[in-house]
Amino acid sequence: MTLLIRTFWRTRCFSPSVISAVGRGGGSLPLSWVKNRTFATTPISVMTGKKYTPRRAVMYVPGNDVRKIAKIPTLRADCIVLDCEDGVAISKKVDARKNIRQILDNKSIPLEGSTTELTVRVNSVQSGLCQEDLECILPTENLPSGIHLPKVDSVDELKWFLETSGKILKSSGRNQNATKINLIIFIESAQAILNLPKICQFAWDNVDKSYFIPDALVFGSDDYCADIGAIRSKEGHELLYARQYLVMVAKAFKLQAIDIVYIDYKDIDGLRLQSISGFHMGFTGKQIIHPGQVLPCQEAFTPPPEKIEWARELITEFEAHSKGGKGAFSFRGNMIDMPLVLQAKNIVELAQKINK
Amino acid sequence: MTLLIRTFWRTRCFSPSVISAVGRGGGSLPLSWVKNRTFATTPISVMTGKKYTPRRAVMYVPGNDVRKIAKIPTLRADCIVLDCEDGVAISKKVDARKNIRQILDNKSIPLEGSTTELTVRVNSVQSGLCQEDLECILPTENLPSGIHLPKVDSVDELKWFLETSGKILKSSGRNQNATKINLIIFIESAQAILNLPKICQFAWDNVDKSYFIPDALVFGSDDYCADIGAIRSKEGHELLYARQYLVMVAKAFKLQAIDIVYIDYKDIDGLRLQSISGFHMGFTGKQIIHPGQVLPCQEAFTPPPEKIEWARELITEFEAHSKGGKGAFSFRGNMIDMPLVLQAKNIVELAQKINK
Amino acid sequence: MTLLIRTFWRTRCFSPSVISAVGRGGGSLPLSWVKNRTFATTPISVMTGKKYTPRRAVMYVPGNDVRKIAKIPTLRADCIVLDCEDGVAISKKVDARKNIRQILDNKSIPLEGSTTELTVRVNSVQSGLCQEDLECILPTENLPSGIHLPKVDSVDELKWFLETSGKILKSSGRNQNATKINLIIFIESAQAILNLPKICQFAWDNVDKSYFIPDALVFGSDDYCADIGAIRSKEGHELLYARQYLVMVAKAFKLQAIDIVYIDYKDIDGLRLQSISGFHMGFTGKQIIHPGQVLPCQEAFTPPPEKIEWARELITEFEAHSKGGKGAFSFRGNMIDMPLVLQAKNIVELAQKINK
Known part of the structure; x- marks a missing residue:
């Protein structure tokens, strides 16, 4: 090429x-x-006074998996996602959220001096589990730098999330003006793609009234494919529209755009190709599911x-x-x-x- | 691949x-x-209490072509479209609609026990011929399971169709709550793509007030290409956006998505490739124009x-x-x-x- | 193929x-x-009573570059764009607009009898230079047939342009009903793509109230790529969505669609391929940057x-x-x-x- x-x-x-x-x-x-x-090329730090957080390699770690959590400091991923959602079995949901709360309270993952960011993915609003996640995790003294909200299909879910988390943070004595957590929004269905500009607009319209600042969109391609009945190929032709549309909307709203998972974690060449394809489309990073994917992914998303x-x-x-x-x-x-x-x-x- | x-x-x-x-x-x-x-993954039968109608191979038969109509029982297509529109010469319009009415009245096509669905395509609202089609066909005792409405470019045309057909069905003594005909909407122009979410929303918003329930979108790619001045290649790169966008909107509104015609009916390998490509994108079926296309098309759109x-x-x-x-x-x-x-x-x- | x-x-x-x-x-x-x-297939001459202007090869010439301007009559491009914007250094802006005004006043480029159209590209509204361009150029007795407005990201910029130019033309004694200049709108950012239907609708809604009639959309792919952080490949996969979407919206609003620049002006085969690809997508012409690109581009955009x-x-x-x-x-x-x-x-x- x-x-x-x-x-x-x-x-x-x-x-x-x-x-x-x-x-x-x-x-x-x-x-x-x-x-x-909206000045899409403006760095977020310029727009909002806060730091730009690079997220080339965004890696999920189940919140209840003590063995995997212990390895986090060695992974050198840009963004670690302590997961309450898809990576955690329904019977382990309580364990996961309690464990994440403890990690935050005790700062028990030694990441000081590293460039790795620690974030949390709660369950979706639709799941009925999100409120319990938020009630358990948000009252910590050491808030994560970002919260990942999966399966946002419409403005209503985002509204519910901002209101519910707002009440919890207020009860915990947090000041709305002093506390701004990065919000990472997952787009995983046809409805979500259809509503995407409205969702992003709502997130920005409510920056002053909430504890969250929109920071990134993540394209959840597997749920999207399941939703529209598409079947994924390695080349990914069937996702061309959705990926390129998501990048466009993300950039129009000054948000990072995080690309799809490459699920065959043993195929590093394939990962590299897909990562470069995403980088060329304008994605700023990629979701990963295995330690071996960190470095190839970071290389693809680093300016030469x-x-x-x-x-x-x-x-x-x-x-x-x-x-x-x-x-x-x-x-x-x-x-x-x-x-x-x-x-x-x-x-x-x-x-x-x-x-x- | x-x-x-x-x-x-x-x-x-x-x-x-x-x-x-x-x-x-x-x-x-x-x-x-x-x-x-909108729960895009919910089967229509769950949402509405009515049966899901598979339409892998959707085949047009001119309403006035007695010879072709006689062959319908042997075709084994999923959906037969008795056509008043593009397949019928302007001088044969009256013949076609009268013949279709007779077929419905007399149930003269023996499809009992088969899985083939019998539907009708009327002329477009723009054509000025739609009202006569509806007045001739809808007063039958044996309504078709679905009506195909071609060239829907805006909400106004759909509104006109629902109102006009509503008056006719009411005059015929039909009860709106007891009669729900599947509505299959054709998208065939740039305007139609631009207005697509509004068209789908309007169809759903009027389900209770009309005799029709939206069931599928059909992508009329030849008219679309003519409209935007595009030239079709066999690979179809020039249609990637429109096809994938149509699938996304269809699924967001719980509708089937019917893919483009493969016009070279002698090239079965090409048909197979294009069918599989559509199936991978999320299309649920395909328009066909020749008996030889039925089986390859059905195979491509059947889950393994x-x-x-x-x-x-x-x-x-x-x-x-x-x-x-x-x-x-x-x-x-x-x-x-x-x-x-x-x-x-x-x-x-x-x-x-x-x-x- | x-x-x-x-x-x-x-x-x-x-x-x-x-x-x-x-x-x-x-x-x-x-x-x-x-x-x-909106009848997208209707020729503009039918819709508005004015001539259809073919713009297969749209070539930029810096408004201050006397040497290049002298060559215009020999270029045989369909549309010459006397440029105040990207082709002109900031220190030469005054020279460029004054020179363009003189060319118009004196009809000093001998194009009578040729099919070449003479148009002007002003600076963008965002640049802060647009008003001075308009004040210098519009009071001429010999208005250009078209004005190119770059970097239109939202309706507000178009509104500002129509109002500002309207005041200047009125002061110059122009009658709004007798003067209709073709407006060529440049789409060069994620915001612009997001707002595209609104921008086009606004342009048409204000036809009667302004001196301008919308005539074409130009896709400014380099600024678009810079805006969304995409990297251009020769194959251009990363632009598939944006190009095809722009064509669709253009045609839905009866506008010409002008495709991206091919910057490697020595690679005529590559230019030819990209031109044909654009023609197949429905683009009506292409931006060019070198005399050697005129003929191959025109050939690709000419019906056989x-x-x-x-x-x-x-x-x-x-x-x-x-x-x-x-x-x-x-x-x-x-x-x-x-x-x-x-x-x-x-x-x-x-x-x-x-x-x-």
């Missing part, structure tokens, strides 16, 4: 007045226009060294030009504009997080 | 209380939430024997566990939940209908 | 009464239904001679049958209906324009 890596060399023009207009929400454009715009170098140089030049009062400038033969600067910042932020 | 047939082995968890909440429309969730939810066996065993186990008060259970190494049970019921129902 | 060129041989039935119902906005159908319908002949014969027959009072008729073994007649007119119009 011949690739044209042009993503980061595209020319846009802008003037300094535009940046300030957008930045200050003023200028000659109507305020509502500026306010309502020359792109990181390009980004660092570009930002240095941009800052120099900004001080000199010049808005747009030429860099390596291309006109550089704001979207490219923001992209470069994304890349550098990602590189810093993953120690590149 | 290596296939991963995972559709039916996916784990979801649920508790008995959820099922009853959903079933009774109560529980701790708001009633409107339960009421408005091992899946039927899996479904039968699963339902047996589910019933045993339900009696014992246990909601979810392990089956062949997987946790079984409600969507899987419903899928299994779909498969068994389909298998029963097609005598497998 | 085996192609089935069936687009123009499809049968639809209609009766003369339907045509008049649609034409007069009357008949038994509700007026609103007829009024609100046998199709032009088919169209001419069909129209002749249609006119004969219409005089005889017969609505639909058989032609080369197919029933011919209105959409096909309109398509044939499109083809003949295109062929006339390009002297075939």
Whole structure:
């Protein structure tokens, strides 16, 4: 496959007045226009003041599986998901959620100094088990950085989740303004795809009124296939529309897009191909189910060294030009504009997080 | 092509209380939430109390072609469409609709004991011929099990159809609550794709107020290609988006999805490939135009024997566990939940209908 | 690749009464239904009384590049875009717009008698440079036939553009009813794709209230890829959804669809393949960046001679049958209906324009 890596060399023009207009929400454009715009290329840290969390390899570990949990510090995944849902048998649900609560309370997984993020997947709203999960886990002193909410098919489920978790966190004495947990939304059915823009809009509309900030969409392709009656091939032609649509909506709403699981965990070449295909489509990471998938997946979702170098140089030049009062400038033969600067910042932020 | 047939082995968890909440429309969730939810995996028989009608091979027969009509009993297609529309010359429209009315009145096509369904395709609302078709055909004593409405581009056409046919059926003394005809909606233009969710929603919103229950979407790819100026290749890359989008919307609204015609009726290998591709995408059947296409098409859209066996065993186990008060259970190494049970019921129902 | 060129041989039935119902906005159908319908196959000249402008090869020329501008008459592109935007460095913006104004005032590019259309691309609304472009260019006595508006992400930008340009044109003494400039809208981000139907609807809703008539959508794939974080391959699998979706929406709103740039201008075989792929998807033309791309691109987007002949014969027959009072008729073994007649007119119009 011949690739044209042009993503980061595209020319846009802008003037300094535009940046300030957008930045200050003023200028000659109507305020509502500026306010309502979504800048998909803006790093979340710029938009919200919080850190960008890279999630190239998102790995599930059953919340009740003590043996697997013990291995977490050695996995070097970007994001560990302590699971209450699909990975846990119905008879082990209570064990899983209690165990996760204990792990959080005692900080018993030694991840200090590592780049691994610890998150929790609760059961879906439809399952009837979600409330018990939330009641058990959320009153901890050490909240996870993110909660994964599976099988969100409509706004109503998200609404129920935000309200229910809100009550529990309030009872635990949490302040809504001081506590913002990353919300990772799972899209796993035809209904969910149909309702996707509404779901994302609702999540953003309720950022100020809830304890959660939308951070990523995950495409649950197996449930999706089961729902629409599709049969998965290794090439995945049958998922082209759903995957590319999900990426588009995610990016329009400033969210990460986490790609499908590659279930044949012994086939590393196949994993690599599917990971690269997802990276090319615009996915920012991938769900994994086996320790052996961590490294190939991370490699596929890491910008190559020359792109990181390009980004660092570009930002240095941009800052120099900004001080000199010049808005747009030429860099390596291309006109550089704001979207490219923001992209470069994304890349550098990602590189810093993953120690590149 | 290596296939991963995972559709039916996916784990979801649920508790008995959820099922009853959903079933009774109560529980701790708001009633409107339960009421408005669409369960795409639920068999139509469960949702509506009526039978699931398999339509793997959907074959058109011109309503005025006496010779072809005589052959219907030997065709063994799942669904025969007595056609008033594209298959009938404008000068033969009157003949076609009168002939179809006679066939229905006299039950003159001997299909008793066969699994073949007899349906009618009227002319499109846009054609100006639809009202005459309905006035001629609907007053019969023996209504067809389904009416195919071609070229539905917007809600307005569907509205007109439901109102017009409603008046005719009422005049004929039909009771709206006792008479529900399957409605098969044809999507054949860019406008139709754009309006698709609204069209499906309208059909469901008017189930109680009309004589029709939405049952399937048919993708009319030739008219669609003509409409958007696309040119069809055998591989069909140019239709990937439209086909996959149509399947998604169909399943989100609990409808069957009927795939495109394969026009080169002598090329059975090509038909087989395109049929399998459609089956993998989630289509439930395919339009056909020649007797030689019936069998290859049916084979492609039939679940393989091992899946039927899996479904039968699963339902047996589910019933045993339900009696014992246990909601979810392990089956062949997987946790079984409600969507899987419903899928299994779909498969068994389909298998029963097609005598497998 | 085996192609089935069936687009123009499809049968639809209609009766003369339907045509008049649609034409007069009357008949038994509700007026609103007829009024609100979009006939995607209708040539724009039929819909609006203005000429259809073929744009197979749409070529950008920087508005300040005197050397390249001098070559325009020899290029034989269908549409020349005098560019204020991406092709012009920020320090040359003033030069570019002043130069374009002079070219228009003095008609200094000798294109009389040629089929090349002269248009202008202004800077995006987001750039903050658009107003100055419009204030400089629009007061000319010789308006360009079309204005290209890049990076339209939402209705608000289009609204701002229509209002701002409206004020300038009014100040210049232009009459809104007598002046209708073709508007070519660029779709270059996830937000834009998400908002696409709303953007198109807004453009049509404001036709009577503005100086612009929507005429085409252009897919700006490089900015789109940058926006969603996708990486372009030569095969372009990562853009399948966005390209096919854009064509569908364009055609639903009676707009031309202009395909992506092929940036490797030395690779003519690759250009040809990508052009043909776009033509098959329903695109009506392609953006180009080099004189060597004009001819291969035009060839790919030109209907073959046998199709032009088919169209001419069909129209002749249609006119004969219409005089005889017969609505639909058989032609080369197919029933011919209105959409096909309109398509044939499109083809003949295109062929006339390009002297075939």
